[in-house]
Amino acid sequence: MAVPSACSVIQKPATVKYMYEHSRGVSLALNSKAKEDLGIGSKQAAFSCLGVTYKRDLYAAESIIKEKISQEICVVMDTKEDQEPVGHLLEEVLKNELNHVKVTSGTLDHISRDIQCVASDQCYNFVCVNVMSSDFQETQKLLSVLEKNRLSVLCPVVVVSVHFIDFALVPLGQKMESLMWIREFAKEVKEKNILLCGLLINYSQDEPKLQESLRQGATIIAAVVKERSSALGGQLLVA
Structure with missing residues (x-):
């Protein structure tokens, strides 16, 4: 899934929401795969993994925006x-x-x-x-x-x-x-x-x-x- 460019985020406020949803979707997909591969059975463990990946996505997006501006x-x-x-x-x-x-x-x-x-x-x-x-x-x-x-x-x-x-x-x-x-x-x-x-x-x-x-x-x-x-x-x- 392609990540939207920082330029598009800056120029169009609506795309900020898109990046949020996009990042969240990537996180869910990654964590579902991680849960399957690692045999994670508890909801608590799954949400913990989700949080780490989601934060990583946000940091990556923030880094792109900082670099651009x-x-x-x-x-x-x-x-x-x-x-x-x-x-x-x-x-x-x-x-x-x-x-x-x-x-x-x-x-x-x-x-x-x-x-x-x-x-x-x-x-x-x-x-x-x-x-x-x-x-x-x-x-x-x-x-x-x-x-x-x-x-x-x-x-x-x-x-x-x-x-x-x-x-x-x-x-x-x-x-x-x-x-x-x-x-x-x-x-x-x-x-x-x-x-x-x-x-x-x-x-x-x-x-x-x-x-x-x-x-x-x-x-x-x-x-x-x-x-x-x-x-x-x-x-x-x-x-």
Whole structure:
């Protein structure tokens, strides 16, 4: 029996029910065979075997879906980015480091207008670049857009709020303290099926150090997008 593709599950909510029934049917068939081969006579043993196989089917389906929705990342930048090109630098590093992932970019206004196009492209991962070290308004705006358009109804959405800071000028502990707001926001948007975490990247004036920080940031972003672990919600990560 053919297993439905993750793409079809994402695009058509009705197929989620189909996958559930399909997986359950496979489980029943497998367990009937197992019961016959192993001579399982008790209902309790049969249901125990059924549960193990059904969970395995669900884990397999979840793995397929995770893999599918991790294939694209959208870097969201503000129009003020013309003055500080850090967002474009991060975008280039993401493209170079993550060969298996499609990396796109756009301004927040563009994302707001074309959110349906974003959804049709199956992009469920956003890296929001906050130009000012103390500014998180861009992330707030992006979260509002995502909530309003219910993009996370079908699949969990990952939002990484990126903040650049020169660690030589501002103590890391002080900066992390100023970004504690992210924990409260993460709790709120978690109910909307959105995983929010923060990422601090060292905006060093030394070019080699900056490139290394950007590469580390790209690695962290890739891991968050791939794992989609709820334990990362509200966390402040440092590159």
